[in-house]
Amino acid sequence: MFALRGKRGKRVRHLDGAAAVDVDGARVLPRPLRRVVRFFVSLGAGRIRFPAYTGTLSAIAFFAATGFYGMSLGGHTQNFAQASTTAAGFAIEDVKVSGNDQTSEIDILQQLGLDGTTSLVALDIAEARKLIAEMPWVQGVTVRKIYPGTIEVSLTERKAFGIWQHGSDLSLIERSGSVIAPLRDNKFAALPLFVGRDAETAAADFYDEFSRWPEIRSRVKAFVRVAGRRWDLRLDNSIVVKLPEHDVARAMKVLSDMESQHQLLDRDIAAVDLRLEDRTTVQLTPDAVTRREVALKARDKMLKAQETEKKKEGRI
Template identity: 65%
Template sequence: MDGGGRVVLAVNGKRSTAKKRANNASVGADDRLVLPRPLRRVFRFCASLATGRIHIPAHTGTASTLVFFSAVGLYGMSLGGHTELVAQATTSAAGFAVEDVKVSGNLQTSEIEVFQLLGLDGATSLIALNVNAARKKLTELPWVEDVEVRKVYPKTIEVRLKERQAFGIWQHGSELSLIEKSGSVIAPLRDNKYAGLPLFVGRDAETGAAGFVDELADWPEIRNRVRAYVRVAGRRWDLHLDNGIVVKLPEENVPKALQLLARLDMEQKILSRDVAAVDLRLSDRTTVQLTEGAAERRQTAVDARSKALKKAEKST
Protein backbone atom coordinates (compact mmCIF):
# COMPACT_ATOMS: atom_id res chain seq x y z
CA MET A 1 0.00 0.00 0.00
CA ASP A 2 2.95 2.27 0.67
CA GLY A 3 4.01 1.83 -2.89
CA GLY A 4 0.49 2.70 -4.06
CA GLY A 5 0.55 5.74 -1.78
CA ARG A 6 3.80 6.99 -3.29
CA VAL A 7 2.42 6.75 -6.76
CA VAL A 8 -0.59 8.83 -5.86
CA LEU A 9 1.52 11.49 -4.20
CA ALA A 10 3.82 11.73 -7.20
CA VAL A 11 0.92 12.29 -9.55
CA ASN A 12 -0.61 14.85 -7.29
CA GLY A 13 2.72 16.63 -7.04
CA LYS A 14 3.00 16.94 -10.86
CA ARG A 15 -0.47 18.30 -11.15
CA SER A 16 0.21 20.84 -8.44
CA THR A 17 3.42 21.98 -10.14
CA ALA A 18 1.67 22.42 -13.54
CA LYS A 19 -1.08 24.41 -11.90
CA LYS A 20 1.43 26.74 -10.29
CA ARG A 21 3.22 27.29 -13.63
CA ALA A 22 -0.10 28.13 -15.30
CA ASN A 23 -0.92 30.59 -12.59
CA ASN A 24 2.51 32.21 -12.88
CA ALA A 25 2.14 32.47 -16.67
CA SER A 26 -1.25 34.16 -16.37
CA VAL A 27 0.17 36.64 -13.87
CA GLY A 28 3.09 37.41 -16.22
CA ALA A 29 0.72 37.94 -19.15
CA ASP A 30 -1.35 40.36 -17.12
CA ASP A 31 1.76 42.35 -16.22
CA ARG A 32 2.92 42.80 -19.84
CA LEU A 33 2.17 46.04 -21.87
CA VAL A 34 -0.23 45.25 -24.73
CA LEU A 35 -0.19 47.78 -27.67
CA PRO A 36 -3.41 48.86 -29.35
CA ARG A 37 -4.15 47.05 -32.60
CA PRO A 38 -3.27 50.00 -34.99
CA LEU A 39 0.14 50.44 -33.32
CA ARG A 40 1.03 46.75 -33.53
CA ARG A 41 1.51 46.96 -37.32
CA VAL A 42 3.70 50.03 -36.97
CA PHE A 43 5.79 48.30 -34.33
CA ARG A 44 6.18 45.17 -36.46
CA PHE A 45 7.18 47.29 -39.49
CA CYS A 46 9.80 49.20 -37.47
CA ALA A 47 11.14 45.93 -36.06
CA SER A 48 11.38 44.40 -39.53
CA LEU A 49 13.06 47.55 -40.86
CA ALA A 50 15.59 47.48 -38.01
CA THR A 51 16.41 43.80 -38.50
CA GLY A 52 16.82 44.17 -42.26
CA ARG A 53 13.92 41.95 -43.23
CA ILE A 54 12.41 44.79 -45.42
CA HIS A 55 14.31 45.83 -48.54
CA ILE A 56 14.38 49.59 -49.33
CA PRO A 57 14.99 50.42 -53.05
CA ALA A 58 17.92 52.60 -54.00
CA HIS A 59 17.41 56.41 -54.15
CA THR A 60 14.27 56.20 -52.02
CA GLY A 61 15.67 58.81 -49.66
CA THR A 62 16.43 61.22 -52.52
CA ALA A 63 12.95 60.83 -53.96
CA SER A 64 11.35 61.32 -50.57
CA THR A 65 13.38 64.49 -50.04
CA LEU A 66 12.27 65.89 -53.40
CA VAL A 67 8.64 65.10 -52.65
CA PHE A 68 8.92 66.77 -49.27
CA PHE A 69 10.44 69.98 -50.64
CA SER A 70 7.92 70.05 -53.51
CA ALA A 71 5.07 69.81 -51.05
CA VAL A 72 6.59 72.58 -48.94
CA GLY A 73 7.02 74.74 -52.05
CA LEU A 74 3.42 74.23 -53.18
CA TYR A 75 2.16 75.05 -49.70
CA GLY A 76 4.24 78.22 -49.65
CA MET A 77 2.94 79.30 -53.09
CA SER A 78 -0.59 78.69 -51.92
CA LEU A 79 -0.10 80.83 -48.82
CA GLY A 80 1.55 83.59 -50.84
CA GLY A 81 -1.04 83.56 -53.60
CA HIS A 82 1.49 82.72 -56.35
CA THR A 83 0.07 79.37 -57.45
CA GLU A 84 -1.66 80.77 -60.53
CA LEU A 85 1.40 82.72 -61.64
CA VAL A 86 3.61 79.67 -61.38
CA ALA A 87 1.06 77.53 -63.24
CA GLN A 88 0.79 80.17 -65.97
CA ALA A 89 4.54 80.37 -66.45
CA THR A 90 5.04 76.60 -66.37
CA THR A 91 2.29 75.66 -68.83
CA SER A 92 3.10 78.58 -71.16
CA ALA A 93 6.71 77.46 -71.34
CA ALA A 94 5.43 73.97 -72.16
CA GLY A 95 3.75 75.27 -75.35
CA PHE A 96 0.24 76.13 -74.14
CA ALA A 97 0.44 79.94 -74.34
CA VAL A 98 -2.69 81.52 -75.88
CA GLU A 99 -1.88 82.75 -79.40
CA ASP A 100 -5.32 83.06 -81.02
CA VAL A 101 -8.67 84.40 -79.76
CA LYS A 102 -11.73 83.99 -81.98
CA VAL A 103 -14.61 86.33 -81.08
CA SER A 104 -18.04 85.93 -82.68
CA GLY A 105 -21.47 87.52 -82.23
CA ASN A 106 -20.04 90.95 -81.41
CA LEU A 107 -21.80 93.74 -83.29
CA GLN A 108 -21.48 96.42 -80.60
CA THR A 109 -18.64 95.00 -78.48
CA SER A 110 -15.10 95.51 -79.75
CA GLU A 111 -12.57 92.70 -79.71
CA ILE A 112 -10.15 94.98 -77.86
CA GLU A 113 -12.57 95.13 -74.91
CA VAL A 114 -12.71 91.33 -74.88
CA PHE A 115 -8.90 91.02 -74.95
CA GLN A 116 -8.48 93.53 -72.14
CA LEU A 117 -10.97 91.81 -69.84
CA LEU A 118 -9.42 88.40 -70.49
CA GLY A 119 -6.04 89.84 -69.52
CA LEU A 120 -4.19 88.30 -72.48
CA ASP A 121 -0.57 89.43 -72.58
CA GLY A 122 1.09 86.90 -74.89
CA ALA A 123 2.15 84.65 -72.01
CA THR A 124 -1.30 83.61 -70.78
CA SER A 125 -1.57 79.85 -70.43
CA LEU A 126 -4.55 78.10 -71.97
CA ILE A 127 -4.43 75.37 -69.32
CA ALA A 128 -4.37 77.79 -66.40
CA LEU A 129 -7.13 80.02 -67.85
CA ASN A 130 -10.25 79.98 -65.66
CA VAL A 131 -13.17 79.77 -68.10
CA ASN A 132 -15.85 80.60 -65.51
CA ALA A 133 -13.97 83.67 -64.29
CA ALA A 134 -13.45 84.83 -67.89
CA ARG A 135 -17.14 84.39 -68.65
CA LYS A 136 -18.12 86.38 -65.55
CA LYS A 137 -15.85 89.26 -66.56
CA LEU A 138 -17.21 89.40 -70.11
CA THR A 139 -20.84 89.52 -68.94
CA GLU A 140 -19.99 92.82 -67.24
CA LEU A 141 -19.64 94.51 -70.65
CA PRO A 142 -22.66 96.78 -71.36
CA TRP A 143 -23.88 95.07 -74.53
CA VAL A 144 -23.22 91.46 -73.49
CA GLU A 145 -26.30 89.47 -72.45
CA ASP A 146 -24.64 86.04 -72.42
CA VAL A 147 -21.25 84.60 -73.37
CA GLU A 148 -19.63 81.23 -73.97
CA VAL A 149 -15.88 80.74 -73.55
CA ARG A 150 -14.22 77.57 -74.89
CA LYS A 151 -10.65 76.31 -74.85
CA VAL A 152 -9.38 74.81 -78.12
CA TYR A 153 -6.05 73.16 -77.45
CA PRO A 154 -3.25 73.82 -77.76
CA LYS A 155 -3.35 77.64 -78.21
CA THR A 156 -6.86 78.98 -79.06
CA ILE A 157 -9.78 80.53 -77.16
CA GLU A 158 -13.26 80.82 -78.69
CA VAL A 159 -15.57 83.55 -77.34
CA ARG A 160 -19.19 83.58 -78.50
CA LEU A 161 -21.22 86.62 -77.46
CA LYS A 162 -24.96 87.13 -77.35
CA GLU A 163 -25.60 90.87 -77.31
CA ARG A 164 -28.56 92.85 -76.08
CA GLN A 165 -30.93 94.50 -78.57
CA ALA A 166 -31.58 98.25 -78.44
CA PHE A 167 -35.30 99.07 -78.54
CA GLY A 168 -35.36 102.80 -77.95
CA ILE A 169 -33.76 105.89 -76.43
CA TRP A 170 -34.77 107.00 -72.96
CA GLN A 171 -34.36 110.64 -71.96
CA HIS A 172 -34.27 111.16 -68.20
CA GLY A 173 -33.35 114.70 -67.29
CA SER A 174 -30.50 115.70 -69.56
CA GLU A 175 -29.23 112.12 -69.96
CA LEU A 176 -29.90 109.89 -72.96
CA SER A 177 -29.63 106.12 -72.61
CA LEU A 178 -30.23 103.14 -74.87
CA ILE A 179 -32.80 100.71 -73.47
CA GLU A 180 -33.97 97.18 -74.21
CA LYS A 181 -37.59 96.26 -74.86
CA SER A 182 -37.85 95.25 -71.21
CA GLY A 183 -36.84 98.78 -70.19
CA SER A 184 -33.38 97.80 -68.91
CA VAL A 185 -30.71 100.39 -69.62
CA ILE A 186 -27.95 99.14 -71.91
CA ALA A 187 -25.55 102.07 -72.07
CA PRO A 188 -25.46 105.87 -72.43
CA LEU A 189 -26.14 107.19 -75.93
CA ARG A 190 -22.81 108.32 -77.39
CA ASP A 191 -23.45 108.94 -81.10
CA ASN A 192 -26.15 109.38 -83.75
CA LYS A 193 -26.06 105.77 -84.91
CA TYR A 194 -29.32 105.08 -83.10
CA ALA A 195 -31.13 108.27 -84.03
CA GLY A 196 -33.82 106.27 -85.82
CA LEU A 197 -34.98 104.58 -82.63
CA PRO A 198 -38.10 105.92 -80.86
CA LEU A 199 -37.53 108.41 -78.08
CA PHE A 200 -39.19 107.95 -74.68
CA VAL A 201 -39.14 110.88 -72.27
CA GLY A 202 -39.90 111.13 -68.58
CA ARG A 203 -39.97 109.16 -65.37
CA ASP A 204 -41.07 105.52 -65.78
CA ALA A 205 -41.18 105.99 -69.55
CA GLU A 206 -38.61 103.23 -70.09
CA THR A 207 -40.64 100.56 -68.27
CA GLY A 208 -43.91 101.21 -70.09
CA ALA A 209 -42.41 101.95 -73.51
CA ALA A 210 -42.78 98.56 -75.19
CA GLY A 211 -46.33 97.97 -74.00
CA PHE A 212 -47.51 101.38 -75.20
CA VAL A 213 -45.88 101.02 -78.62
CA ASP A 214 -47.60 97.66 -79.02
CA GLU A 215 -50.88 99.38 -78.14
CA LEU A 216 -50.40 101.65 -81.16
CA ALA A 217 -49.99 98.70 -83.54
CA ASP A 218 -53.59 99.04 -84.83
CA TRP A 219 -52.93 102.64 -85.91
CA PRO A 220 -49.70 102.45 -87.96
CA GLU A 221 -50.41 105.78 -89.69
CA ILE A 222 -50.23 107.53 -86.34
CA ARG A 223 -47.40 105.44 -84.88
CA ASN A 224 -45.15 106.03 -87.89
CA ARG A 225 -45.44 109.78 -87.37
CA VAL A 226 -44.49 109.73 -83.68
CA ARG A 227 -41.04 111.12 -82.90
CA ALA A 228 -41.26 111.13 -79.11
CA TYR A 229 -43.38 109.41 -76.48
CA VAL A 230 -43.57 111.64 -73.40
CA ARG A 231 -44.69 110.14 -70.11
CA VAL A 232 -46.68 112.67 -68.05
CA ALA A 233 -46.66 112.27 -64.26
CA GLY A 234 -46.17 108.53 -64.65
CA ARG A 235 -49.86 108.18 -65.62
CA ARG A 236 -50.45 108.97 -69.28
CA TRP A 237 -48.72 109.73 -72.61
CA ASP A 238 -48.31 112.65 -74.99
CA LEU A 239 -47.40 111.91 -78.61
CA HIS A 240 -45.07 114.39 -80.31
CA LEU A 241 -45.52 113.98 -84.07
CA ASP A 242 -43.02 114.67 -86.84
CA ASN A 243 -44.71 117.99 -87.79
CA GLY A 244 -44.67 119.32 -84.21
CA ILE A 245 -48.27 118.49 -83.26
CA VAL A 246 -48.75 117.19 -79.71
CA VAL A 247 -51.50 114.65 -79.14
CA LYS A 248 -52.56 114.51 -75.49
CA LEU A 249 -53.93 111.06 -74.70
CA PRO A 250 -56.12 110.17 -71.71
CA GLU A 251 -55.02 108.10 -68.76
CA GLU A 252 -57.57 105.38 -69.54
CA ASN A 253 -59.28 104.02 -72.67
CA VAL A 254 -56.42 104.96 -74.98
CA PRO A 255 -57.70 102.85 -77.92
CA LYS A 256 -60.96 104.85 -78.03
CA ALA A 257 -59.02 108.13 -78.12
CA LEU A 258 -56.76 106.87 -80.92
CA GLN A 259 -59.76 105.71 -82.93
CA LEU A 260 -61.27 109.20 -82.63
CA LEU A 261 -57.98 110.81 -83.69
CA ALA A 262 -57.72 108.53 -86.72
CA ARG A 263 -61.29 109.42 -87.77
CA LEU A 264 -60.68 113.18 -87.38
CA ASP A 265 -57.56 112.92 -89.48
CA MET A 266 -59.32 110.92 -92.19
CA GLU A 267 -62.33 113.23 -92.37
CA GLN A 268 -60.81 116.65 -91.61
CA LYS A 269 -57.03 116.13 -92.07
CA ILE A 270 -56.57 117.52 -88.60
CA LEU A 271 -52.97 116.30 -88.33
CA SER A 272 -52.03 118.18 -91.50
CA ARG A 273 -53.34 121.58 -90.48
CA ASP A 274 -51.78 124.44 -88.51
CA VAL A 275 -52.49 122.72 -85.23
CA ALA A 276 -50.26 122.87 -82.16
CA ALA A 277 -52.06 120.26 -80.04
CA VAL A 278 -55.02 117.91 -80.05
CA ASP A 279 -56.33 117.29 -76.54
CA LEU A 280 -58.14 113.95 -76.16
CA ARG A 281 -57.94 113.70 -72.39
CA LEU A 282 -61.69 114.22 -71.91
CA SER A 283 -63.99 111.58 -73.31
CA ASP A 284 -66.87 113.99 -74.06
CA ARG A 285 -64.95 116.66 -75.98
CA THR A 286 -61.91 117.23 -78.16
CA THR A 287 -59.94 120.45 -77.88
CA VAL A 288 -57.75 121.66 -80.73
CA GLN A 289 -55.05 124.25 -80.09
CA LEU A 290 -53.87 126.20 -83.14
CA THR A 291 -50.31 127.25 -83.79
CA GLU A 292 -49.36 130.81 -83.01
CA GLY A 293 -49.42 131.83 -86.69
CA ALA A 294 -52.72 130.11 -87.32
CA ALA A 295 -54.22 131.73 -84.23
CA GLU A 296 -53.11 135.18 -85.43
CA ARG A 297 -54.56 134.57 -88.88
CA ARG A 298 -57.78 133.33 -87.37
CA GLN A 299 -58.00 136.36 -85.13
CA THR A 300 -57.38 138.66 -88.09
CA ALA A 301 -60.12 136.93 -90.05
CA VAL A 302 -62.51 137.19 -87.08
CA ASP A 303 -61.76 140.90 -86.66
CA ALA A 304 -62.25 141.53 -90.37
CA ARG A 305 -65.56 139.70 -90.29
CA SER A 306 -66.72 141.69 -87.27
CA LYS A 307 -65.87 144.94 -88.99
CA ALA A 308 -67.74 143.89 -92.10
CA LEU A 309 -70.81 143.00 -90.07
CA LYS A 310 -70.73 146.35 -88.25
CA LYS A 311 -70.34 148.21 -91.54
CA ALA A 312 -73.29 146.33 -92.99
CA GLU A 313 -75.41 147.18 -89.97
CA LYS A 314 -74.61 150.91 -90.31
CA SER A 315 -75.42 150.99 -93.97
CA THR A 316 -78.85 149.53 -93.28
Protein backbone atom coordinates (compact mmCIF):
# COMPACT_ATOMS: atom_id res chain seq x y z
CA MET A 1 0.00 0.00 0.00
CA PHE A 2 1.28 3.48 -0.89
CA ALA A 3 2.17 5.63 2.09
CA LEU A 4 0.80 9.14 2.29
CA ARG A 5 3.56 10.36 4.53
CA GLY A 6 6.82 8.79 5.55
CA LYS A 7 6.39 9.17 9.34
CA ARG A 8 7.90 5.81 10.23
CA GLY A 9 11.25 6.40 8.73
CA LYS A 10 13.38 8.72 6.82
CA ARG A 11 12.82 9.09 3.12
CA VAL A 12 15.51 8.74 0.60
CA ARG A 13 15.37 9.66 -3.07
CA HIS A 14 16.96 7.99 -6.00
CA LEU A 15 19.43 10.12 -7.79
CA ASP A 16 17.16 10.34 -10.81
CA GLY A 17 14.38 11.95 -8.71
CA ALA A 18 11.70 9.63 -10.08
CA ALA A 19 10.22 8.48 -6.74
CA ALA A 20 10.58 8.81 -2.97
CA VAL A 21 11.00 5.65 -0.84
CA ASP A 22 10.92 5.20 2.95
CA VAL A 23 13.80 3.38 4.59
CA ASP A 24 11.43 0.47 5.24
CA GLY A 25 10.82 0.15 1.45
CA ALA A 26 7.32 1.71 1.23
CA ARG A 27 6.82 4.00 -1.76
CA VAL A 28 5.63 7.58 -1.17
CA LEU A 29 3.35 9.38 -3.69
CA PRO A 30 4.40 12.70 -5.19
CA ARG A 31 3.04 15.71 -3.33
CA PRO A 32 0.25 16.74 -5.89
CA LEU A 33 -1.17 13.20 -5.90
CA ARG A 34 -1.22 12.98 -2.10
CA ARG A 35 -3.77 15.85 -1.91
CA VAL A 36 -6.02 14.16 -4.44
CA VAL A 37 -5.87 10.84 -2.59
CA ARG A 38 -6.52 12.50 0.78
CA PHE A 39 -9.58 14.31 -0.72
CA PHE A 40 -11.13 11.09 -2.00
CA VAL A 41 -10.35 9.24 1.26
CA SER A 42 -12.04 12.00 3.26
CA LEU A 43 -14.98 12.02 0.85
CA GLY A 44 -15.40 8.25 1.23
CA ALA A 45 -15.13 8.49 5.01
CA GLY A 46 -17.85 11.13 5.17
CA ARG A 47 -15.64 13.82 6.62
CA ILE A 48 -16.46 16.19 3.70
CA ARG A 49 -20.01 17.54 3.43
CA PHE A 50 -21.55 19.44 0.50
CA PRO A 51 -24.28 22.11 0.81
CA ALA A 52 -27.87 21.05 0.13
CA TYR A 53 -28.94 20.78 -3.54
CA THR A 54 -25.32 20.74 -4.72
CA GLY A 55 -25.99 17.64 -6.78
CA THR A 56 -29.09 19.11 -8.39
CA LEU A 57 -27.34 22.36 -9.25
CA SER A 58 -24.36 20.46 -10.58
CA ALA A 59 -26.61 18.39 -12.81
CA ILE A 60 -28.37 21.50 -14.11
CA ALA A 61 -25.02 23.18 -14.80
CA PHE A 62 -23.80 20.06 -16.58
CA PHE A 63 -26.84 19.82 -18.83
CA ALA A 64 -26.77 23.60 -19.48
CA ALA A 65 -23.12 23.43 -20.49
CA THR A 66 -23.89 20.46 -22.71
CA GLY A 67 -26.78 22.33 -24.31
CA PHE A 68 -24.71 25.45 -24.97
CA TYR A 69 -21.95 23.33 -26.43
CA GLY A 70 -24.43 21.61 -28.73
CA MET A 71 -25.94 24.93 -29.82
CA SER A 72 -22.47 26.25 -30.51
CA LEU A 73 -21.62 23.26 -32.69
CA GLY A 74 -24.95 23.56 -34.52
CA GLY A 75 -24.68 27.34 -34.99
CA HIS A 76 -27.83 28.12 -32.98
CA THR A 77 -26.28 30.27 -30.25
CA GLN A 78 -27.35 33.54 -31.91
CA ASN A 79 -30.91 32.29 -32.39
CA PHE A 80 -31.15 31.26 -28.74
CA ALA A 81 -29.77 34.60 -27.53
CA GLN A 82 -32.20 36.49 -29.75
CA ALA A 83 -35.22 34.46 -28.67
CA SER A 84 -34.39 34.73 -24.97
CA THR A 85 -33.66 38.47 -24.97
CA THR A 86 -36.71 39.20 -27.12
CA ALA A 87 -38.89 37.35 -24.64
CA ALA A 88 -37.32 39.45 -21.88
CA GLY A 89 -38.59 42.67 -23.50
CA PHE A 90 -35.66 43.70 -25.73
CA ALA A 91 -37.37 43.33 -29.11
CA ILE A 92 -36.58 46.16 -31.58
CA GLU A 93 -39.74 48.24 -31.81
CA ASP A 94 -38.54 51.49 -33.37
CA VAL A 95 -35.92 52.48 -35.96
CA LYS A 96 -35.14 56.21 -36.16
CA VAL A 97 -33.44 57.24 -39.42
CA SER A 98 -31.92 60.66 -40.09
CA GLY A 99 -30.01 62.15 -43.02
CA ASN A 100 -31.88 60.06 -45.59
CA ASP A 101 -33.29 61.60 -48.74
CA GLN A 102 -33.11 58.81 -51.32
CA THR A 103 -32.89 55.86 -48.89
CA SER A 104 -36.24 54.86 -47.40
CA GLU A 105 -36.70 53.52 -43.89
CA ILE A 106 -38.42 50.43 -45.31
CA ASP A 107 -35.32 49.66 -47.38
CA ILE A 108 -33.18 49.88 -44.24
CA LEU A 109 -35.49 47.55 -42.31
CA GLN A 110 -35.36 45.03 -45.13
CA GLN A 111 -31.59 45.34 -45.44
CA LEU A 112 -31.18 44.58 -41.72
CA GLY A 113 -33.78 41.82 -41.80
CA LEU A 114 -35.81 43.34 -38.96
CA ASP A 115 -39.19 41.65 -38.58
CA GLY A 116 -40.49 42.80 -35.20
CA THR A 117 -38.97 39.88 -33.29
CA THR A 118 -35.31 40.86 -33.63
CA SER A 119 -33.59 41.37 -30.29
CA LEU A 120 -31.76 44.62 -29.64
CA VAL A 121 -29.29 42.76 -27.42
CA ALA A 122 -28.46 40.20 -30.11
CA LEU A 123 -28.13 42.81 -32.90
CA ASP A 124 -24.55 43.06 -34.17
CA ILE A 125 -23.88 46.80 -34.63
CA ALA A 126 -20.80 46.27 -36.81
CA GLU A 127 -22.70 43.93 -39.12
CA ALA A 128 -25.65 46.36 -39.25
CA ARG A 129 -23.35 49.21 -40.32
CA LYS A 130 -21.79 46.99 -42.97
CA LEU A 131 -25.18 46.00 -44.40
CA ILE A 132 -26.47 49.57 -44.53
CA ALA A 133 -23.22 50.83 -46.08
CA GLU A 134 -23.81 48.42 -48.99
CA MET A 135 -26.99 50.29 -49.99
CA PRO A 136 -26.60 52.34 -53.22
CA TRP A 137 -27.07 55.88 -51.88
CA VAL A 138 -25.24 55.45 -48.56
CA GLN A 139 -21.86 57.18 -48.27
CA GLY A 140 -21.50 56.96 -44.49
CA VAL A 141 -23.57 55.52 -41.63
CA THR A 142 -23.61 55.33 -37.84
CA VAL A 143 -25.83 52.94 -35.86
CA ARG A 144 -26.64 53.19 -32.14
CA LYS A 145 -28.63 51.01 -29.76
CA ILE A 146 -31.03 52.76 -27.38
CA TYR A 147 -32.41 50.32 -24.84
CA PRO A 148 -34.82 48.73 -24.46
CA GLY A 149 -35.97 48.62 -28.09
CA THR A 150 -34.79 51.45 -30.37
CA ILE A 151 -32.14 51.80 -33.09
CA GLU A 152 -30.83 55.15 -34.31
CA VAL A 153 -29.44 55.22 -37.86
CA SER A 154 -27.71 58.35 -39.15
CA LEU A 155 -26.90 58.48 -42.87
CA THR A 156 -24.72 60.56 -45.16
CA GLU A 157 -25.92 60.09 -48.74
CA ARG A 158 -24.15 60.43 -52.07
CA LYS A 159 -25.04 63.36 -54.37
CA ALA A 160 -26.23 62.74 -57.92
CA PHE A 161 -24.41 64.93 -60.46
CA GLY A 162 -25.68 63.60 -63.77
CA ILE A 163 -27.09 60.73 -65.81
CA TRP A 164 -24.77 58.44 -67.72
CA GLN A 165 -26.05 56.48 -70.72
CA HIS A 166 -23.91 53.48 -71.60
CA GLY A 167 -25.52 51.36 -74.27
CA SER A 168 -29.20 51.17 -73.43
CA ASP A 169 -28.62 51.53 -69.68
CA LEU A 170 -29.05 54.74 -67.70
CA SER A 171 -27.26 55.28 -64.40
CA LEU A 172 -26.97 58.10 -61.89
CA ILE A 173 -23.40 59.22 -61.28
CA GLU A 174 -21.49 61.39 -58.82
CA ARG A 175 -19.13 64.20 -59.86
CA SER A 176 -16.27 61.71 -59.62
CA GLY A 177 -17.99 59.50 -62.20
CA SER A 178 -18.82 56.74 -59.72
CA VAL A 179 -22.12 55.05 -60.45
CA ILE A 180 -24.70 55.45 -57.69
CA ALA A 181 -27.64 53.42 -58.96
CA PRO A 182 -29.64 52.69 -62.11
CA LEU A 183 -32.06 55.43 -63.17
CA ARG A 184 -35.55 54.20 -62.33
CA ASP A 185 -37.87 57.18 -62.82
CA ASN A 186 -38.10 60.79 -64.05
CA LYS A 187 -37.20 62.26 -60.66
CA PHE A 188 -33.72 63.21 -61.91
CA ALA A 189 -34.69 64.20 -65.45
CA ALA A 190 -33.32 67.72 -64.95
CA LEU A 191 -29.75 66.44 -64.48
CA PRO A 192 -27.35 66.68 -67.46
CA LEU A 193 -27.10 63.58 -69.65
CA PHE A 194 -23.69 62.20 -70.64
CA VAL A 195 -23.48 59.52 -73.31
CA GLY A 196 -20.75 57.10 -74.31
CA ARG A 197 -17.75 55.19 -73.05
CA ASP A 198 -15.62 57.13 -70.52
CA ALA A 199 -18.18 59.94 -70.53
CA GLU A 200 -18.85 59.49 -66.81
CA THR A 201 -15.24 60.17 -65.73
CA ALA A 202 -14.78 63.27 -67.91
CA ALA A 203 -18.27 64.68 -67.37
CA ALA A 204 -17.73 67.06 -64.44
CA ASP A 205 -14.74 68.98 -65.86
CA PHE A 206 -16.33 69.34 -69.28
CA TYR A 207 -19.67 70.46 -67.83
CA ASP A 208 -17.99 73.04 -65.59
CA GLU A 209 -16.13 74.47 -68.59
CA PHE A 210 -19.47 75.25 -70.20
CA SER A 211 -20.44 77.61 -67.38
CA ARG A 212 -18.96 80.40 -69.57
CA TRP A 213 -21.68 79.84 -72.16
CA PRO A 214 -24.84 79.38 -70.08
CA GLU A 215 -27.22 80.17 -72.98
CA ILE A 216 -25.84 77.34 -75.09
CA ARG A 217 -25.40 74.94 -72.14
CA SER A 218 -29.05 75.38 -71.22
CA ARG A 219 -30.00 74.12 -74.70
CA VAL A 220 -27.85 70.99 -74.56
CA LYS A 221 -29.93 67.83 -74.30
CA ALA A 222 -26.97 65.43 -74.18
CA PHE A 223 -23.19 65.59 -74.01
CA VAL A 224 -21.92 62.76 -76.23
CA ARG A 225 -18.40 61.39 -75.75
CA VAL A 226 -16.82 60.38 -79.08
CA ALA A 227 -14.05 57.75 -79.12
CA GLY A 228 -13.02 58.74 -75.60
CA ARG A 229 -11.33 61.87 -77.00
CA ARG A 230 -13.80 64.66 -77.77
CA TRP A 231 -17.43 65.73 -77.34
CA ASP A 232 -20.52 66.34 -79.45
CA LEU A 233 -23.38 68.50 -78.20
CA ARG A 234 -26.89 67.32 -79.00
CA LEU A 235 -29.19 70.32 -78.63
CA ASP A 236 -32.85 70.37 -77.71
CA ASN A 237 -33.83 70.92 -81.38
CA SER A 238 -31.70 67.91 -82.49
CA ILE A 239 -28.83 69.99 -83.89
CA VAL A 240 -25.44 68.32 -83.33
CA VAL A 241 -22.45 70.54 -82.56
CA LYS A 242 -19.15 68.75 -83.19
CA LEU A 243 -16.38 70.08 -80.97
CA PRO A 244 -12.63 69.58 -81.43
CA GLU A 245 -10.48 67.43 -79.17
CA HIS A 246 -8.44 70.46 -78.08
CA ASP A 247 -9.13 74.18 -77.71
CA VAL A 248 -12.84 73.82 -77.02
CA ALA A 249 -12.94 77.46 -75.89
CA ARG A 250 -12.05 78.68 -79.40
CA ALA A 251 -14.75 76.55 -81.00
CA MET A 252 -17.37 77.68 -78.50
CA LYS A 253 -16.51 81.34 -79.10
CA VAL A 254 -17.04 80.82 -82.84
CA LEU A 255 -20.39 79.15 -82.18
CA SER A 256 -21.43 81.84 -79.71
CA ASP A 257 -20.60 84.62 -82.18
CA MET A 258 -22.51 82.91 -85.02
CA GLU A 259 -25.49 82.42 -82.76
CA SER A 260 -25.57 86.03 -81.56
CA GLN A 261 -25.11 87.47 -85.08
CA HIS A 262 -27.10 85.05 -87.25
CA GLN A 263 -29.22 82.93 -84.84
CA LEU A 264 -27.53 79.91 -86.36
CA LEU A 265 -28.96 77.38 -83.92
CA ASP A 266 -32.52 78.38 -84.77
CA ARG A 267 -32.13 77.66 -88.46
CA ASP A 268 -33.06 74.49 -90.33
CA ILE A 269 -29.71 72.75 -89.95
CA ALA A 270 -28.63 69.30 -88.79
CA ALA A 271 -25.07 69.87 -87.56
CA VAL A 272 -22.33 72.42 -87.02
CA ASP A 273 -18.79 71.09 -87.39
CA LEU A 274 -16.24 73.14 -85.42
CA ARG A 275 -13.44 70.57 -85.39
CA LEU A 276 -11.25 72.43 -87.91
CA GLU A 277 -9.68 75.69 -86.80
CA ASP A 278 -9.75 77.36 -90.22
CA ARG A 279 -13.33 76.62 -91.21
CA THR A 280 -16.84 75.97 -89.90
CA THR A 281 -19.06 73.51 -91.74
CA VAL A 282 -22.84 73.66 -91.50
CA GLN A 283 -24.88 70.62 -92.51
CA LEU A 284 -28.48 71.15 -93.61
CA THR A 285 -31.34 68.88 -92.71
CA PRO A 286 -32.76 66.63 -95.49
CA ASP A 287 -35.84 68.85 -95.79
CA ALA A 288 -33.67 71.94 -96.04
CA VAL A 289 -31.56 70.25 -98.72
CA THR A 290 -34.72 69.42 -100.68
CA ARG A 291 -36.01 72.97 -100.37
CA ARG A 292 -32.64 74.34 -101.41
CA GLU A 293 -32.56 72.13 -104.50
CA VAL A 294 -36.06 73.24 -105.45
CA ALA A 295 -35.06 76.88 -104.93
CA LEU A 296 -31.91 76.43 -107.03
CA LYS A 297 -33.87 74.79 -109.85
CA ALA A 298 -36.43 77.57 -109.74
CA ARG A 299 -33.67 80.17 -109.87
CA ASP A 300 -31.95 78.43 -112.79
CA LYS A 301 -35.27 78.23 -114.62
CA MET A 302 -35.90 81.91 -114.01
CA LEU A 303 -32.42 82.86 -115.23
CA LYS A 304 -32.88 80.80 -118.39
CA ALA A 305 -36.25 82.44 -119.01
CA GLN A 306 -34.71 85.89 -118.60
CA GLU A 307 -31.88 85.00 -120.96
CA THR A 308 -34.34 83.70 -123.57
CA GLU A 309 -36.38 86.87 -123.28
CA LYS A 310 -33.33 89.04 -123.80
CA LYS A 311 -32.39 87.07 -126.91
CA LYS A 312 -35.85 87.58 -128.36
CA GLU A 313 -35.71 91.28 -127.67
CA GLY A 314 -32.31 91.43 -129.37
CA ARG A 315 -33.62 89.83 -132.56
CA ILE A 316 -36.50 92.25 -132.79
